[in-house]
Amino acid sequence: MTKIKVHEQAVRAFDRIQSALYQERKQCLEDRRFYSIAGAQWEGSLSEQFENKPQLEVNKVHLSVIKIFNEYRNNRISVDFVPKDGSHNDALADTCDGLFRADEKDSGAEEAYDNAFEEAVGGGIGAIRLTTEYEDEEDDENEKQRIRIEPIYDADSSVFFDLDAKRQDKSDAKMCMVIHSMTPEEYEETYNKAPTTITKTISDVEFDWYTPDLVFIAELYMVEMGKEMVYTYTTLTGEKERYTEADFEQDEELESRLFAAGTVKSSEKKAKRRKIHKYIMDGNEVLDDVGIIAGKFIPIVPNYGKRWFVDSIERCMGHVRLVKDAQRLKNMLTSKLAEITALSPVEKPVFIPEQMAGHETMWAEDNIKNYPYLLVNQLTDAAGNPQPAGPVASVKPPSVPPALAALVQLTDVDMKELLGSSGEADKMLSHVSGKAHEMVQKRIDGQAFIYMDNFSKAIKRVGEVWLSMAKDVYVEKGRAMKTIDPMGQIGQAQLFSPAAGENNAVTEQNNLTEASFDVDVDVGPSSASQREATVQTLVGMSATTQDPQTRKVLEAMIMLNMEGDGIGETREYFRKQLVGMGVLPPTPEEAEAMAKPKEPSAQDQALLAMAAEANAKAKKLEAEIQKVQSEIQLNAAKTAETYSDVDMKNLQKVKDTLEMEQKQLQQKQEAQQQLQQQLMAQIGGGMSSRGVAPQGARPQIPKATV
Numbered sequence: 001m002t003k004i005k006v007h008e009q010a011v012r013a014f015d016r017i018q019s020a021l022y023q024e025r026k027q028c029l030e031d032r033r034f035y036s037i038a039g040a041q042w043e044g045s046l047s048e049q050f051e052n053k054p055q056l057e058v059n060k061v062h063l064s065v066i067k068i069f070n071e072y073r074n075n076r077i078s079v080d081f082v083p084k085d086g087s088h089n090d091a092l093a094d095t096c097d098g099l100f101r102a103d104e105k106d107s108g109a110e111e112a113y114d115n116a117f118e119e120a121v122g123g124g125i126g127a128i129r130l131t132t133e134y135e136d137e138e139d140d141e142n143e144k145q146r147i148r149i150e151p152i153y154d155a156d157s158s159v160f161f162d163l164d165a166k167r168q169d170k171s172d173a174k175m176c177m178v179i180h181s182m183t184p185e186e187y188e189e190t191y192n193k194a195p196t197t198i199t200k201t202i203s204d205v206e207f208d209w210y211t212p213d214l215v216f217i218a219e220l221y222m223v224e225m226g227k228e229m230v231y232t233y234t235t236l237t238g239e240k241e242r243y244t245e246a247d248f249e250q251d252e253e254l255e256s257r258l259f260a261a262g263t264v265k266s267s268e269k270k271a272k273r274r275k276i277h278k279y280i281m282d283g284n285e286v287l288d289d290v291g292i293i294a295g296k297f298i299p300i301v302p303n304y305g306k307r308w309f310v311d312s313i314e315r316c317m318g319h320v321r322l323v324k325d326a327q328r329l330k331n332m333l334t335s336k337l338a339e340i341t342a343l344s345p346v347e348k349p350v351f352i353p354e355q356m357a358g359h360e361t362m363w364a365e366d367n368i369k370n371y372p373y374l375l376v377n378q379l380t381d382a383a384g385n386p387q388p389a390g391p392v393a394s395v396k397p398p399s400v401p402p403a404l405a406a407l408v409q410l411t412d413v414d415m416k417e418l419l420g421s422s423g424e425a426d427k428m429l430s431h432v433s434g435k436a437h438e439m440v441q442k443r444i445d446g447q448a449f450i451y452m453d454n455f456s457k458a459i460k461r462v463g464e465v466w467l468s469m470a471k472d473v474y475v476e477k478g479r480a481m482k483t484i485d486p487m488g489q490i491g492q493a494q495l496f497s498p499a500a501g502e503n504n505a506v507t508e509q510n511n512l513t514e515a516s517f518d519v520d521v522d523v524g525p526s527s528a529s530q531r532e533a534t535v536q537t538l539v540g541m542s543a544t545t546q547d548p549q550t551r552k553v554l555e556a557m558i559m560l561n562m563e564g565d566g567i568g569e570t571r572e573y574f575r576k577q578l579v580g581m582g583v584l585p586p587t588p589e590e591a592e593a594m595a596k597p598k599e600p601s602a603q604d605q606a607l608l609a610m611a612a613e614a615n616a617k618a619k620k621l622e623a624e625i626q627k628v629q630s631e632i633q634l635n636a637a638k639t640a641e642t643y644s645d646v647d648m649k650n651l652q653k654v655k656d657t658l659e660m661e662q663k664q665l666q667q668k669q670e671a672q673q674q675l676q677q678q679l680m681a682q683i684g685g686g687m688s689s690r691g692v693a694p695q696g697a698r699p700q701i702p703k704a705t706v
Contacts, residue, residue: 079466098491121319174222220280481495
């Protein structure tokens with residue numbers, strides 16, 4: 001499609017979108033101004049009716065919206081990639097989780113998320129942009145890119161999808177336009193031409209009396225559906241490999257390498273391919289054809305506060321729309337009461353000039369000096385008779401109409417109902433149980449639930465768009481990339497790193513081109529709040545258990561979840577303890593370190609030397625015992641020979657002597673055995689407590705026999 005045709009088609013589509021959504025988007029902008037800009041609650045004809053009168057604002061809407069913001073910021077939404085086949089602990093899914101968190105942190109995604117959520121709650125619609133940029137813009141040779149998550153400001157007046165897109169996340173959209181502004185000087189410097197603009201008709205400048213001249217240009221994203229040949233090759237081992245026409249175009253030697261490796265083409269198929277084409281245009285022409293961008297989805301994600309279709313038109317609103325009239329009425333009543341109060345705060349007497357002559361200063365200073373009495377001149381009639389000296393009249397302060405007072409009370413009730421006021425729920429009362437506070441907090445959370453749920457759908461779409469872009473961007477073999485785990489610890493992943501698979505086959509780890517995941521989201525407390533709650537729970541559990549091993553695990557978990565400066569190394573120490581006890585699974589680095597043989601410490605080496613020395617002494621003792629046994633056997637033989645030569649009279653005496661010598665020898669042997677056992681027990685206990693096995697085993701010493 002030529003640039004001229006693209007521009008004509010885009011301008012016609014933009015006119016249709018504007019005519020359909022103008023009133024809705026204008027209200028969204030008015031709602032955001034209403035709660036956030038001072039004086040905006042009096043914009044329009046209302047300000048003309050109260051001209052030259054007090055125009056006070058008691059902005060209760062702003063505080064209610066801020067409560068919803070705070071609820072979201074304390075319950076961040078995280079993305080989790082889940083394998084489509086339902087398997088657990090998939091390594092590639094964990095890698096995608098870590099890379100996504102790293103891209104969020106590096107690109108300041110929290111700003112984009114916060115802006116989209118606040119604009120949706122305040123006005124009804126917000127938006128997030130995903131884009132790619134080079135890791136190092138100043139390095140000409142570094143072509144590596146990272147995905148960035150950026151905010152889109154004023155989404156109600158700048159983001160427009162085609163009218164046929166009905167899904168809330170706009171996954172079915174075929175076109176999207178993002179309009180933004182620049183100064184005429186910047187436009188002329190960028191494009192070397194005088195500006196011709198698309199008019200931004202969604203505007204409301206009743207209060208902002210002056211705005212600088214701006215030029216508006218549009219980013220145009222169009223979905224292009226095409227067909228591409230996909231070739232399937234079979235390797236010598238029977239594995240299937242798929243390549244596209246683009247693969248052969250980018251690598252001219254790919255086909256020759258496949259042929260040399262014995263790989264045979266087994267099939268080919270025409271597959272549909274979805275691509276996103278990006279253009280930059282103004283009101284006159286296409287300024288730049290950016291070309292096909294990474295990913296197969298439009299990288300613009302909308303977020304709605306509340307959304308529905310009425311009369312085939314997409315309508316949305318936030319927390320402000322329904323309370324605007326009640327807030328305006330509140331401001332008018334407050335201003336009227338202020339005006340009544342300011343007109344005449346006290347009752348004033350009315351005198352004729354003759355009564356006040358000479359006493360004007362006293363009456364004027366009475367409010368300051370508080371005189372004990374005030375004087376007036378005596379009046380007389382024509383005959384000279386005195387007349388009453390009181391005031392001829394008095395000016396009464398204006399009274400508050402009963403209807404006005406009733407309306408003030410009614411307005412307060414209406415605003416509480418519309419804003420979902422928590423009443424006394426924000427106060428922590430000492431006589432109220434924790435369960436009651438929990439129920440009240442759930443009621444407060446219910447006010448923000450619809451906004452949190454809709455935003456979780458937007459974050460899920462961000463994860464889907466990111467994954468499709470990552471499969472096109474993160475393709476460099478051996479590229480080392482930063483990852484962040486759920487606890488905020490920084491790690492590293494190497495793309496396409498070789499690994500041993502089944503049957504010792506060499507496979508590739510962290511190959512994102514094979515990533516096929518569902519995206520899940522988790523709405524919960526922020527990491528700091530989660531850790532505080534975890535620590536409190538673990539402390540309560542440790543107080544109820546009596547098992548020393550369980551208590552040791554709980555105490556290690558408490559230290560692992562503690563927050564504070566300089567506690568990182570301590571957490572790492574207790575993590576190693578939990579891994580060693582089998583409570584936590586080891587990381588690949590920890591598993592590799594555990595598999596290596598541990599070098600014994602100096603104390604362990606000393607214990608090993610003592611064990612070797614004890615073993616040598618035991619062997620020497622065994623040899624001596626064997627020598628003694630030989631001598632006993634020899635003596636026994638001589639004794640038998642002697643028995644034949646002696647007479648029966650001396651036989652009993654010789655026998656008693658031999659038994660005594662044998663008993664003494666046996667006692668000596670038992671004493672040596674006890675000494676050896678004590679020495680080996682002392683050395684073995686020290687070695688086992690340090691995880692070092694003694695070399696050799698304690699020898700079994702046979703008892704001497706006659």
